[in-house]
Amino acid sequence: MATEIQLDSIDIRVLRALQENGRITYDELADKVSLSSSAALRRVKRLEEAGVIARYVALLKPESVGLGLTAYLNVRLEKFTATHKRNPMDSFRAAVQTWPEVVECSALTGEMDYLLCVVVADMAHYSRFVLDTLLSHPSVQDCKTSFVLDRVKRTTALPI
Amino acid sequence: MATEIQLDSIDIRVLRALQENGRITYDELADKVSLSSSAALRRVKRLEEAGVIARYVALLKPESVGLGLTAYLNVRLEKFTATHKRNPMDSFRAAVQTWPEVVECSALTGEMDYLLCVVVADMAHYSRFVLDTLLSHPSVQDCKTSFVLDRVKRTTALPI
DNA sequence: CTTGAAATTTTTTATGC
DNA sequence: GCATAAAAAATTTCAAG
Numbered sequence: 001m002a003t004e005i006q007l008d009s010i011d012i013r014v015l016r017a018l019q020e021n022g023r024i025t026y027d028e029l030a031d032k033v034s035l036s037s038s039a040a041l042r043r044v045k046r047l048e049e050a051g052v053i054a055r056y057v058a059l060l061k062p063e064s065v066g067l068g069l070t071a072y073l074n075v076r077l078e079k080f081t082a083t084h085k086r087n088p089m090d091s092f093r094a095a096v097q098t099w100p101e102v103v104e105c106s107a108l109t110g111e112m113d114y115l116l117c118v119v120v121a122d123m124a125h126y127s128r129f130v131l132d133t134l135l136s137h138p139s140v141q142d143c144k145t146s147f148v149l150d151r152v153k154r155t156t157a158l159p160i
Numbered sequence: 161m162a163t164e165i166q167l168d169s170i171d172i173r174v175l176r177a178l179q180e181n182g183r184i185t186y187d188e189l190a191d192k193v194s195l196s197s198s199a200a201l202r203r204v205k206r207l208e209e210a211g212v213i214a215r216y217v218a219l220l221k222p223e224s225v226g227l228g229l230t231a232y233l234n235v236r237l238e239k240f241t242a243t244h245k246r247n248p249m250d251s252f253r254a255a256v257q258t259w260p261e262v263v264e265c266s267a268l269t270g271e272m273d274y275l276l277c278v279v280v281a282d283m284a285h286y287s288r289f290v291l292d293t294l295l296s297h298p299s300v301q302d303c304k305t306s307f308v309l310d311r312v313k314r315t316t317a318l319p320i
Numbered sequence: 321c322t323t324g325a326a327a328t329t330t331t332t333t334a335t336g337c
Numbered sequence: 338g339c340a341t342a343a344a345a346a347a348t349t350t351c352a353a354g
Binding site: 015020050052065070100102103109114126147150154160 | 164165176181182211212217219225230232248251260261262263264265266267280286293304306308310312314315316317318
């Protein structure tokens with residue numbers, strides 16, 4: 001799972017194909033990488049076991065499940081002082097995991113501490129999230145929002 | 161593919177399961193949503209045809225394919241003037257599609273025009289991307305980078 | 321130590337109820 | 338919606354390079 005493994009050019013082609021289509025059959029995959037289907041299977045299993053392939057997922061179209069608004073939020077946390085029972089960072093990170101609207105959260109270099117990507121139904125939902133959830137959290141000092149006007153590119157495929 | 165379809169509570173549970181595991185078998189899925197496997201299949205096919213399920217993909221662990229550095233870049237484009245042969249916006253959007261390092265690109269509200277998420281091997285690779293590719297593009301005026309220190313949360317699962 | 325062909329098991333898909 | 342059956346795919350086995 002955690003061990004670094006050596007990837008040859010066939011592995012890379014297998015991974016590219018699976019990033020493109022996670023449900024490709026071993027016959028099709030074998031064709032693409034010029035191997036037999038059993039050899040293709042063995043490659044895939046090895047990559048799964050080594051943790052190179054983390055998981056397989058279905059990707060949904062946000063609008064078709066009623067999620068029409070995406071926003072990026074730069075969040076700044078409170079400084080850690082003796083008055084706090086708990087480290088604001090730990091507290092915030094734990095909270096983020098429980099907020100379903102947050103689909104991405106990264107700690108960043110620069111002035112703002114965290115960048116969040118939030119997916120919601122509409123502006124009313126967004127407003128409720130920021131006021132009742134995010135800014136109500138004791139670790140959060142302030143945030144700045146940018147709304148997504150247009151998703152120009154979005155891929156889960158890593159550049160390999 | 162584009163038509164809005166009505167989703168009932170079983171559809172939602174099917175979608176949740178598939179966002180979790182895109183390779184779940186229809187038997188397992190049927191169990192989870194308390195349906196027969198053929199009924200589960202029909203639900204999934206309907207959701208695929210309606211475009212609710214966009215695709216199935218494998219997700220890779222970035223570090224295991226040698227991609228250790230992620231950055232968010234706020235990009236500002238040149239204003240459109242008569243000197244330009246082409247609208248900078250169109251030109252930039254087309255270019256972004258061809259840059260494999262860019263895994264996300266969104267047009268945003270606010271001062272900066274675009275937010276890019278860029279995945280690279282290391283700082284040398286990042287530097288080359290910014291200097292030789294991004295800033296060399298005629299449509300790009302300037303950019304500000306924030307590096308990802310830690311991915312606190314990252315999910316492809318939409319909050320349904 | 322990896323491959324590929326064939327055999328076997330499991331899953332997917334179509335059909336009738 | 339379900340159960341069954343046929344087709345397809347995944348997985349195992351095993352002989353060979």
